[in-house]
Structures are given as structure tokens and as C-alpha cells.
Amino acid sequence: xxxxxxxxxxxxxxxxxxTDPLMKEFVDFLEPVNAxxxxxxxxxxxxxxxxGRSANYLETPFKDGMMAVNISVxxxxxxxxxxxxxxxxSYFLRNKKKWFHAKGTSLFVMWWLPAGKLPNLxxxxxxxxxxxxxxxxxxxxxxxxxxxxxxxxxxN
Numbered sequence: 001x002x003x004x005x006x007x008x009x010x011x012x013x014x015x016x017x018x019t020d021p022l023m024k025e026f027v028d029f030l031e032p033v034n035a036x037x038x039x040x041x042x043x044x045x046x047x048x049x050x051x052g053r054s055a056n057y058l059e060t061p062f063k064d065g066m067m068a069v070n071i072s073v074x075x076x077x078x079x080x081x082x083x084x085x086x087x088x089x090s091y092f093l094r095n096k097k098k099w100f101h102a103k104g105t106s107l108f109v110m111w112w113l114p115a116g117k118l119p120n121l122x123x124x125x126x127x128x129x130x131x132x133x134x135x136x137x138x139x140x141x142x143x144x145x146x147x148x149x150x151x152x153x154x155x156n
Contacts, residue, residue, distance in 0.1 A: 003115040005075055005076075006076060006110060006112060007110065007112070009070065009128060010070050011068060011069050014066045037072065042074050042078070042080070043079065047120075071119055080110075084143075108143075109127045109141070110140075110143070110146065111141070143156075
């Protein structure tokens with residue numbers, strides 16, 4: 001039986017450039033929180049630039065330099081949820097309105113991929129656009145309405 005990992009992508013528009021004082025707390029903790037993610041049980045991979053920095057420094061297919069992009073891969077839903085909701089990351093999730101626009105493009109999507117395969121920016125863009133256009137499905141879903149690697153809905 002083939003093993004699968006959980007990929008997630010999220011995008012949101014910054015309220016200000018990363019050099020703006022408004023973004024200082026976010027920027028100061030970006031790399032430490034990413035390092036914590038990488039050390040977390042079940043973490044597989046995250047998108048970074050050539051220098052290992054957050055994907056926010058990459059040119060993206062979203063055609064907006066103020067767009068924050070995060071893509072990561074986890075062994076399973078439980079590992080992902082433990083990091084997002086039960087760690088220091090939860091502070092930044094609860095306070096995201098400080099740094100990101102509440103209205104406009106702000107999307108989150110998840111999907112399963114064969115273990116060993118890694119997502120890329122174009123794949124994430126396609127999944128995000130599919131979710132925005134079609135809603136929740138086994139091909140593109142959210143934590144609120146998850147699917148398993150077999151395509152069956154999971155109980156939350």
C-alpha cells in the first residue's frame with residue numbers, strides 16, 4: 001500500500017512590506033517559528049528560498065509582491081494540527097489580523113501526495129484556485145472538512 005503525506009498551502013496579503021515597523025513582530029518570529037516547525041514531530045518539508053529562508057522571499061505565481069506564501073508537508077493530519085493549534089504557532093494564527101488583510105485573497109488548502117513527492121508553487125496555486133472555484137473536495141480540502149488519502153471524508 002502506497003504511503004501518503006499531507007501537503008498544505010496558504011496565502012495571505014501582508015498589510016505592509018516586511019521592512020515596515022507594523023511587521024516587526026511577525027518578521028522577528030518568522031524564522032524561529034519555522035525552525036520549530038522543522039523540529040516538530042511529523043514535519044517533512046517546507047518551501048524555502050535558496051538560502052533556506054521562508055518562502056515569502058520567493059517570486060511566486062500569484063503576481064503580488066505583498067503575498068505571503070507558505071507550503072509545507074506533514075506525515076499526517078494529526079502532526080499538522082498539533083503544530084498549528086497546540087504550539088507557539090497558535091499565537092500567530094490567533095493574531096494574524098495584525099499582519100494580514102482580513103478581506104481579499106486569503107486562502108488555505110490541503111491535499112495528499114505520495115510520500116517522497118514534494119509540492120511546488122504552481123501545484124499550490126492550482127489547488128488554491130480549485131478550492132476557491134469548486135469548494136471542498138478530496139483534491140483540495142481544509143482542516144474543517146478533511147479527506148483521507150483514499151479520497152473519503154474524515155471525521156474532524
